[in-house]
Amino acid sequence: MEEIEALLALPFNDLLFRAQQIHRTYFDPNAVQISTLLSIKTGACPEDCKYCPQSGHYNTGLGKEKLLEIEKVVTQARAARDAGASRFCMGAAWRSPRQKDLDVVLEMVRQVKDLGLETCMTLGMLDGDQASQLADAGLDYYNHNLDTSPEYYGEIITTRTYGDRLETLDHVRQAGMSICSGGIVGLGESSRDRAALLQQLARLEPQPESVPINMLVKVAGTPLEDVDDLDPIDFIRTIAVARILMPKSHVRLSAGREQMSESTQSLAFLAGANSIFHGETLLTTSNPQLARDRALFDKLGLHPEQREVCRSDNEQQQHLEAAIQRRTNESLFYDATA
Numbered sequence: 001m002e003e004i005e006a007l008l009a010l011p012f013n014d015l016l017f018r019a020q021q022i023h024r025t026y027f028d029p030n031a032v033q034i035s036t037l038l039s040i041k042t043g044a045c046p047e048d049c050k051y052c053p054q055s056g057h058y059n060t061g062l063g064k065e066k067l068l069e070i071e072k073v074v075t076q077a078r079a080a081r082d083a084g085a086s087r088f089c090m091g092a093a094w095r096s097p098r099q100k101d102l103d104v105v106l107e108m109v110r111q112v113k114d115l116g117l118e119t120c121m122t123l124g125m126l127d128g129d130q131a132s133q134l135a136d137a138g139l140d141y142y143n144h145n146l147d148t149s150p151e152y153y154g155e156i157i158t159t160r161t162y163g164d165r166l167e168t169l170d171h172v173r174q175a176g177m178s179i180c181s182g183g184i185v186g187l188g189e190s191s192r193d194r195a196a197l198l199q200q201l202a203r204l205e206p207q208p209e210s211v212p213i214n215m216l217v218k219v220a221g222t223p224l225e226d227v228d229d230l231d232p233i234d235f236i237r238t239i240a241v242a243r244i245l246m247p248k249s250h251v252r253l254s255a256g257r258e259q260m261s262e263s264t265q266s267l268a269f270l271a272g273a274n275s276i277f278h279g280e281t282l283l284t285t286s287n288p289q290l291a292r293d294r295a296l297f298d299k300l301g302l303h304p305e306q307r308e309v310c311r312s313d314n315e316q317q318q319h320l321e322a323a324i325q326r327r328t329n330e331s332l333f334y335d336a337t338a
């Protein structure tokens, strides 16, 4: 903890320099992975996370939705892929999934994966059997955030424990899936809490492949609607220290990005953030946020990270044959034996 707190307190230029050095050792410094998020079941969540407009404990005026139909999810996933996303994340506001819902979700995973996208889900707490079912369906990532430090956690959520969260992450790992786990800053926590959150994440063995660092979006009706703003420089420090502690993880600039200035986002990339979310309303090219992101990428010389598609031997063979068939039809092959 002392070492992490010392990193957070470094002179800003020194901290960014160290983060950038580490970032360049493990990643293309100008590539940013793009994920798209779709809420497949919104609102009426029984949990009481004080920052969340989807909690049924607070009146935020958010509409409640049933689980989205598979076809609609696949349509959105296809649009996300065509807009440049390499990973499609699906989130449901549940404490944990019921088996009848999980059956539908498993089919979603299969069909989204068939589009050539990486898949990620966040469905609440999982037991070992649920994690195995998701892994068998081909789910690549499971998102389950630790949110904040163990010490501050009780101020934010009372309906599940820190231990519950670590247990779910353990089930995800045991099932062989990759982990997406991070937290939220700007909840009124101290700098020591931010250090303790990063410590918890960095001590996961192995470390999470994706680490979303969210900036609280204050929503009217939630208990945190009037909490003091976190200074953007402290947000950047958190990103930089996440990069240093978890050198091989994708550090994701997540919620709160829409409210951030270009300068803050640019500093976050410099500090080692190398992944962003595009929300579900951002799927058309005419969308202003998507256009703004493209303009910022151009300005900074950034480019979307290309995904390495992992295919089984069988799938590879099928793709190869299909590619040869296409080329044959294009009459690009000639008979070299004649």
Ligand code: SF4
Pocket: 045, 046, 047, 048, 049, 052, 053, 054, 055, 056, 092, 093, 094, 095, 124
């Ligand atoms: S469990 Fe998720 S959806 Fe439910 S209140 Fe907490 S953050 Fe919101």
